[in-house]
Amino acid sequence: MxxxxxxxxxxxxxxxxxxxxxxxxxxxxxxxxxxxxxxxxxxxxxxxxxxxxxxxxxxxTKQSGMVAVIVSSRANENYPEVLSQVSKQLAARNKRVLLFTLDDAAGVDDLFEQIWTFQVDGVIALAAHFESQRLAQFEQHKVPVVLYNRNVPDASTNTVCCNHEQGIKQLLAELKLNNPQSYLVLSGPVDSDVANERREIALDLLKKSGEKNVQVLYGDYTYQSGRDCIAQWLKKNPAPDAVVCSNDTMAIGVIDEIRENHNIHIPNDMSVVGFDGIASSFWQSYQITTIKQPVEQLVKAAVDMLIEHIENADSPPEARVLTGTLIKGNSVKRS
Incomplete structure (x- = not known):
């Protein structure tokens, strides 16, 4: 029939x-x-x-059942895990992921047009930087957005973030146990909200504690930039006592460069810390002292927040901050 x-x-x-x-x-x-x-x-x-x-x-239902997830092409190495968690948790809420990658600011207009065209129910921005006027466009189109692991101080926007200040305080406290006399801060790119926040927190805390020999170099979160930054520094300067890296991937690059091309022992001659707690940071050959982000809890908070704002459009913006875990590895010297 x-x-x-x-x-x-x-x-x-x-x-x-x-x-x-x-x-x-x-x-x-x-x-x-x-x-x-x-x-x-x-x-x-x-x-x-x-x-x-x-x-x-x-x-x-007046809903597409789709959520746009925006990821920068320079996303951190823990973002595959983040994406997997986002997809899993959205599927449990009967939503499907529509993935967008953003290479640079030049592609934002086209990306936004695609988001409006697909009439997504909401947006989660994982590793993408948007100015406040850009964020205002989501409100104009009545599309709720949640920023994952970043803050935008001058915008009233939903955010879920790891407590970077607490984490960096813990990392610096570990370094100070050995009383370092010089610090090198390896920042991520200047157009990254997370990199800027972590760098400024580290510099502010070091200044407040009276540290005067603090220098800054800028990488782009990649392994190679970690190697390049420390190699560039060592061409003209003595090795710093402590290196504060914006993420674990750069810290691994620093460690490999030091081991292969310089007669410097980690951690006896130089201590290195990272941030994020990616899987490779725990490998036997690295065992980096770092802050492990609570990825599953961060993603759950982001998804819960987004669904709440999809179902209740008048809900006020929220900001949730979750605490990471200090991992005491072997990359920091202990007296």
Whole structure:
């Protein structure tokens, strides 16, 4: 009977002996329906080869079921884990990820146009920098956005962030146990909100503690930039007692460069700390002293926050700060 035509929810309802609204409730997560009705509808739907039409559902619910996830092309190495968690947790809320990558500021206009065209329900920005006027566009289009692991002080925006200040305080406290006389801060790129925040926190804390021999170099979060920065420094300067890296990947680059090309022992001659707690930072050959970010909890908070603002458009902006865990590795000398 249904071999040559597309099966509809009305066909399933008629075959199963239930109302069409009962079929709709079965295929819309969160709606109430008895187990008996659910089993009957699913058995009939499977027999008939029926699956709900996502476009029709969008017209009824006024939601696309899609969430745009924006990732910078210079994202940190823990972002595959973050993306996996985001996809998993959004799927549990009956949402699907529409992934966008952003190479530089020149591509923002095109990216935003695509987001409006796909009529996404919301946006999670993982590693992308947006000025306040850009963030205002989300509000104008009534698209809720959550910034993952970053703060925008001059904008009223939903944010979920690791406590960078507490983490860097803990890292500096570890370094100070050995009373270093000179520091080199390896920052990430200047167009990264996270890199700027971590750098400024470190410099401010070192200044307040009376440290006078503090220098700054800028990398781009990559392994190679860690190697290049420390190699560049050592061409004209003595080795610093302590190197504060903006992330673990740069810290690994520093350690490899020192080991391969310089007669400097880590940690006896120089201590190195990172931030993020990526998997490779725990490898036997590195064991970096770092702050491990609570990725699963950060992602859950971001997804929960976004869903709340999708379902309640009038909810005020939120900011949630979660604490990372200090990992005491072997890259810091202890007296």
């Amino acid at each position: 249904y071999k040559n035509k597309k099966v509809t929810s009305y066909d399933v309802a008629r075959e199963a002996g239930v109302s069409q609204s009962a079929v709709s409730r079965v295929f819309r997560p969160g709606l109430s329906v008895s187990k008996k009705t659910r089993d009957k509808v699913m058995a009939t739907a499977n027999k008939m080869g029926y699956r709900p039409n996502a476009i029709a559902r969008m017209l009824i």
